[in-house]
Structures are given as structure tokens and as C-alpha cells.
Amino acid sequence: MIVLETKSETLIKNISDDQSLSNEGSNFLTSAINEVLIVAVTNPYGIITHVNEKFCKISGYIRAELIGKTHNIVNSGYHSKSFFRRMYRTIENGKIWRGNICNQAKDGSLYWVATTIIPRCDSAGKILSFIALRFDITAEITARHEVNRLARQDVLVEALNRIGFSRELAAILQPPYAKDQKVALATIDLDNFKEVNDLYGHEAGDTVLRVIARRMIETCGSYAIIGRLGGDEFALFWQEEALSSQFQKKLSDLRRAIEQPIMIEAVEVSVSASIGYVQTQLSQCNIETIMRESDLALMAAKKQNKAEREIVKFTERLGVEAQHHQQLLIEARQGLQFNQFVVHYQPVLDLKTGTVKFCEALLRWHHPTLGLLSASKFQEIFSDFSITKRIGKLVRETVVRDLSNWRTDGRYFGGVSLNLIGADFEGGQIVDELSSLVQQYDLTRDRLILEVTESLFLGTNLASRVRQDLTALAKSGFPVAFDDFGTGYASLTHLRELPLSFLKIDRSFVTNIEENIYDRRLATGIVELAHRLDLGIVAEGIETKEQFKILRQIGCDSVQGYLFARPTSEDRLFEEIKKSEETLENISLPKKQRDQKNCYNI
Known part of the structure; x- marks a missing residue:
């Protein structure tokens, strides 16, 4: 409890003990005190024997209504019984009590007083009466309560x-x-x-x-x-x-x-x-x-x-999953610290030339206990913004550095596509970062293809920023590809609004393209739409020869999938590129030519 103390109570105590005062001086001091303080006197049993005019004014009771009563007449019920027990225990032992009390006036309104109760004792220490001296602090307490209320209130x-x-x-x-x-x-x-x-x-x-x-x-x-x-x-x-x-x-x-x-x-x-x-x-x-x-x-x-x-x-299951998530974030931060995150590459084959013109960069994690993990196995870590930003920057720097090394070695002059997500556009630095990177490594911008998905534009306040930055990147020479095309809610709208160079048919249309006539028709429609808009078209997720033949028949430009090559590390990429081109050549040739080629190879 906060007590508003003044020097007056000390002065009053001194006055009561000063025997040298004349009656005239004593009367003057009493009048002065009555002008400032709310005063009440009780007998040793708490019965009111005297009140001054300020007590009557603040309580709303006349003197006759107060004399002979206890202070319960102004009890507001705000304080507990233990509060008053502690107060009475103090004054009954002849000690001064100080505190703030909330009282209730006759009209039911509440008021606060800073109170000092002084026991008056005889020479033997017997209590003769109690004098209660009070200041009205209602305004201060009300203001304090209002501040507290506003601090707690929306x-x-x-x-x-x-x-x-x-x-x-x-x-x-x-x-x-x-x-x-x-x-x-x-x-x-x-x-x-x-x-x-x-x-x-x-x-x-x-x-x-x-x-x-x-x-x-x-x-x-x-x-x-x-x-x-x-x-x-x-x-x-x-x-x-x-x-x-x-x-x-x-x-x-x-x-x-x-x-x-x-x-x-x-x-x-x-x-x-x-x-x-x-x-x-x-x-x-x-x-x-x-x-x-x-x-x-x-x-x-x-x-x-x-x-x-x-x-x-x-449920308890949610609790266990949360613990797992936190542990995974800890391991991901350690993984970044110890270079456990790497980039693998998957070739994309051009059906017109039969060669690999670009590869897709795919994130992998060399987890110390779980082994090599694809991104789908650790999607949870991308809920952490700082981790996501660091990984995105790592992937971009790795890809550009690898491209530069391959060109210098004369091993590869194609491009690489990499995926951009929402965190990459936070802060508005992606345009400058990519421009600076290719300039640092002396690469042409068409070597770096930027893949985006519709998730960048759904339920986010970044949509306008993403469009603005993609437009700036495309104008400066970076090709932009729309990944997972056909699975979103507004793919056609994005075709009109985004500066695209490629569409990638989502693997969900490819998986059942042999049996499902609707998937085949949808894939055909996407290919025809891309060609009408002068966009390149890539089909991903191809795992069988039959899928490939259908996609080639409906006019797909490029293909990507396990049928040709799996994602692989940088040091083994060129072996995979060679194998994928050979696989494409073999399954593209008529059977007679293929048998003849195999015979010559033997």
C-alpha cells in the first residue's frame, strides 16, 4: 500500500506534547489543523467522541450522526478484515499507524483518505483515546486507478x-x-x-x-x-x-x-x-x-x-510435436553453423536439342543422425523467419558460385533455376542482392532462372512487393518461371500480371497422365496456353517412359524427373547430365534405331 505522508503529523505530535503553548496559541493551531486535516477522536473502544467539520463534509454525515458510532459507519467494504485487524493491533500497542483507507460517504460514494492514527496515552502508558488525522486523496487515487485501468484495457x-x-x-x-x-x-x-x-x-x-x-x-x-x-x-x-x-x-x-x-x-x-x-x-x-x-x-x-x-x-500430441519442432529449429541453426545444408541439382532436358540447358537447384540437409534429407522432410524449419532468410541467401550464393566455377572449368554453360519464397522478398533487398551476385561472379543474368509459386501471393501482405520485385528482376534480364502451374486458385490472373518466361506443369498432372484423361487434357491445355503466350513449358515429376511419350506428343518443350536423373551433388552433376541425355536419346529413338545403336555400342 502506498501512503501519502506529510510533516503535519509530526507537527501535531509535537504540538500535543508542548506544554509551553498559551491557550490563544493552542486555539490558533487547532483552527489551522481543522482547515487542513480531517479529524476524528475515538475512545479506547473505537467509539467516536469528536469529529471536525471537514470530517462531516467529506462523509456527508452531520456531527450528531457520527458521535457515539464507530468508524464502521463509513466502512466501504473495500478492505479485508485482516487489514483492520493489523491496524488495530498496531494502535492498541500504542504505536502510530499509517495507511490509505477507502471510505463510503452517506450518499454511497467512495472517497480515499491518507490516514494517520495516533494513540493518546497517560503517563503509565494506558491508552486514553485515538486521534485520526486524514487527508483527502480521492483525486490522486482515482487518477492512479484510471492509469492502471488504461494500462490493462484495450x-x-x-x-x-x-x-x-x-x-x-x-x-x-x-x-x-x-x-x-x-x-x-x-x-x-x-x-x-x-x-x-x-x-x-x-x-x-x-x-x-x-x-x-x-x-x-x-x-x-x-x-x-x-x-x-x-x-x-x-x-x-x-x-x-x-x-x-x-x-x-x-x-x-x-x-x-x-x-x-x-x-x-x-x-x-x-x-x-x-x-x-x-x-x-x-x-x-x-x-x-x-x-x-x-x-x-x-x-x-x-x-x-x-x-x-x-x-x-x-492434445498431448500437439505438445510433443511442438517439442519436436523446437528441437528441429535448434538442429537447423546448428546445421547452418556447420555447413550441413547443401545444394543438389536436377537436370532439365530440352526436347528439341536433346541436351540439358538448365538444372533446378534443390536444397538438401546432411542431418547428423537422419542422413540426407530433402526439403519436404524439414518443411517445419521454414516457419522460422531468420533460418529461412539465411538458407535462401546460402542457396543463391552457392548456385551463382557453382555456375561461375563450371563456366571457368568449361564443364557447363547452361543455367540453373532456383526457388524464391516469401522470406526472400522481405526487406526489399532481393533485386539488389541478385544483381550484385551475378556481377561479382561475372555471369549473364539469363543463366539464373527464378521460380515462384502461387503461395507467394496468397494470404500475405507481400503480394505487391513480390510483383514489383519480380518485374524489376525480369526487366534486368532474369528469367522468371511459374512453378506448380495449374494447382492454384488464380493461375490465369498471374499469367497476366507476372513477367514470366516459363511455366512448369505440376507433377500432380503428370503422375496419372497415362490413365486419367482429364489430367491429359489439362496438361495439353497448359502446353497450348504456354505456346500461345510464347512461354517455355517444362513438365516435372516424370518417372515412366509412357508419361514422357505423352508429354512429348502434346508438345512439351522440356522434361524433368527421376526417369532421367535424380537430384545430385555438384561433384556428380556432370555424370548425371551425361546419363540423362543418353537416356533421352535412347527412349526418343525408334526401336530399330535404338537396337542398332545399342549393337554399335557393344
Whole structure:
């Protein structure tokens, strides 16, 4: 407790002990004290025997209503019984007590007083009375409470902020607990809120947040504690409601309420919601654990396909996966430190020339215990921005250096394609970095083909930056390829907007192209579309001769896949290039010529 102390109480004590004062001087000092202090005197049993006018004024009681009563008449109920027990124990031992007290006036209003209670004793030490001297500090306490409230409150949405929400939970999660009482915490993220901000402005975004918070309050009633953790993330905490078998339905109702359209002036906008939650016994959790588990459930919900997204409950399996993820990130950082990440290359064959004109750079990890891993085996590490940035830079520098070495050795004069992802465009440095790299190694820009996928443009605020940088890179001479073409939602739109040189048919169309007439027709359509737009076309994932023959028949320009060569290390690449070109030649020749060629080779 903070006590507002002054020198007045010392002065009063000295005055009461000073026998040299005249009656006139004593009366003057009493009048001065009454002008400044709120004064009350009680007998040893706490019965009020005297109050001054300032006491009457602040309490709203007349003197006759106070004399003969105890201070319970102004008890606000704010303080605990133990608070008053400690106070009485102090003054009954003849000691001065100081503290701030919240009292209640006659009209029900509350006021705060900084209080000093001085026991008045006889020469034998027997208590004769108590004098209570008070200052009105209501304004100061009210201001302090308002500052504390604002520090805990999110003024935009009229809910608790992260600090306030955490403090509320911390207070609830303190023992003692009701036996077997259950609690639940749900964490909610608005999936496409950034698009609302980008399209309609921050005022519209603020309106959406206020409406969503109000809907949460209306849907969850008075049982839930609601907080905005920051940005577009909210949290709700329940106690008794978590016991209900209908709790999952309550969350479903909440999500439906959140996702209802919102009118902003003449425009209708809507957001979707991902929800993760944890249910547990109050006696078995703490604030750090329950917040972490709810966040893990939310992360699992956000990873789901939007069309199939569910409300995810935390399970022990999610906890194990999180530990595995953290361990993998630790190992990835160590892998970068000890050069365990390498680049392998897979040849891409030009069907017109029968030769390899470029290779695709593919990331591999020489894991110390798991062996050589392809990127699909460690996708989780790309959730860490710093790791992703470092790996992207490593791949680009390795590829350009290898290209330069191959040219110097006279072994290879083709190009290499490499994949770019969202993290590569963060900070707006990719254009300068690639330009500087090829200049440093004296390479022509057409030797470096930049592959992108539609994921760069979905659910991200980087879309405009990516288009801008790709356009700048293409204008400066870097070819751009659209990978996994045909699998996205807006591939045709990207054809119109992006400066492309190549399309790559996704392997999902190639896998069943022999049996599935629709996949064959789709692949044919993509090839014809590319040719009409003067774009090169590459089919990836070819594993059988039959797949190759169909793709060659429908006019595919280039092919890539295990039928010709697997991704391989730099030191073995040229062996694989030679083998892949021989394989292409063999399966391209008619059977008579192939048999004759094999006979000559023997």
C-alpha cells in the first residue's frame, strides 16, 4: 500500500506534547489543523467522541450522526478484515499507524483518505483515546486507478489488453481452488484481417475489430473474460462454462458470429477465424502453460486448409510435436553453423536439342543422425523467419558460385533455376542482392532462372512487393518461371500480371497422365496456353517412359524427373547430365534405331 505522508503529523505530535503553548496559541493551531486535516477522536473502544467539520463534509454525515458510532459507519467494504485487524493491533500497542483507507460517504460514494492514527496515552502508558488525522486523496487515487485501468484495457475494442488479460488469469489461477473445477482458454486469430486493412484502410480495420469484440461479448455472455492480445488475435477464458458438454458448440457459434459480414459505409467485409483452445482442471495449470497450449492449438488450426478448417483442441500430441519442432529449429541453426545444408541439382532436358540447358537447384540437409534429407522432410524449419532468410541467401550464393566455377572449368554453360519464397522478398533487398551476385561472379543474368509459386501471393501482405520485385528482376534480364502451374486458385490472373518466361506443369498432372484423361487434357491445355503466350513449358515429376511419350506428343518443350536423373551433388552433376541425355536419346529413338545403336555400342 502506498501512503501519502506529510510533516503535519509530526507537527501535531509535537504540538500535543508542548506544554509551553498559551491557550490563544493552542486555539490558533487547532483552527489551522481543522482547515487542513480531517479529524476524528475515538475512545479506547473505537467509539467516536469528536469529529471536525471537514470530517462531516467529506462523509456527508452531520456531527450528531457520527458521535457515539464507530468508524464502521463509513466502512466501504473495500478492505479485508485482516487489514483492520493489523491496524488495530498496531494502535492498541500504542504505536502510530499509517495507511490509505477507502471510505463510503452517506450518499454511497467512495472517497480515499491518507490516514494517520495516533494513540493518546497517560503517563503509565494506558491508552486514553485515538486521534485520526486524514487527508483527502480521492483525486490522486482515482487518477492512479484510471492509469492502471488504461494500462490493462484495450481502449479500441473495450476489452482487456494482453497485460490485463494475463493479470486476470494470474489472479484466477492462484490457489486455493474449487475441487475439480474446470477452465478453458480459447485463442482466436482473424485470418484475412490484413487484407481488410490493405484494401479499406486502418479505420475500417478498427471498425472490424470493435464489431468482432462486441460479438464475442454478446455470444459468450458474462461468463467469459475477453482480451485482445494484439493485432487481430483475441483470447477468451471460461470457468464454469468449460464444464458444459456444449462447449465445442459454443465455440462454433462464436466463430459463426465472428464470420458474419460487417457493413462499413457501403461496403460489406468479412473475416474468417481460426480457433484453438485448451480445457483443463484449474488445479493442474498455470498461466504460462495454459497460454502456450492454447497457442499450439491455434497454430494447428491455422495450418489446416481454409475450406476444411476446424476448431482445434489441445492434445498431448500437439505438445510433443511442438517439442519436436523446437528441437528441429535448434538442429537447423546448428546445421547452418556447420555447413550441413547443401545444394543438389536436377537436370532439365530440352526436347528439341536433346541436351540439358538448365538444372533446378534443390536444397538438401546432411542431418547428423537422419542422413540426407530433402526439403519436404524439414518443411517445419521454414516457419522460422531468420533460418529461412539465411538458407535462401546460402542457396543463391552457392548456385551463382557453382555456375561461375563450371563456366571457368568449361564443364557447363547452361543455367540453373532456383526457388524464391516469401522470406526472400522481405526487406526489399532481393533485386539488389541478385544483381550484385551475378556481377561479382561475372555471369549473364539469363543463366539464373527464378521460380515462384502461387503461395507467394496468397494470404500475405507481400503480394505487391513480390510483383514489383519480380518485374524489376525480369526487366534486368532474369528469367522468371511459374512453378506448380495449374494447382492454384488464380493461375490465369498471374499469367497476366507476372513477367514470366516459363511455366512448369505440376507433377500432380503428370503422375496419372497415362490413365486419367482429364489430367491429359489439362496438361495439353497448359502446353497450348504456354505456346500461345510464347512461354517455355517444362513438365516435372516424370518417372515412366509412357508419361514422357505423352508429354512429348502434346508438345512439351522440356522434361524433368527421376526417369532421367535424380537430384545430385555438384561433384556428380556432370555424370548425371551425361546419363540423362543418353537416356533421352535412347527412349526418343525408334526401336530399330535404338537396337542398332545399342549393337554399335557393344
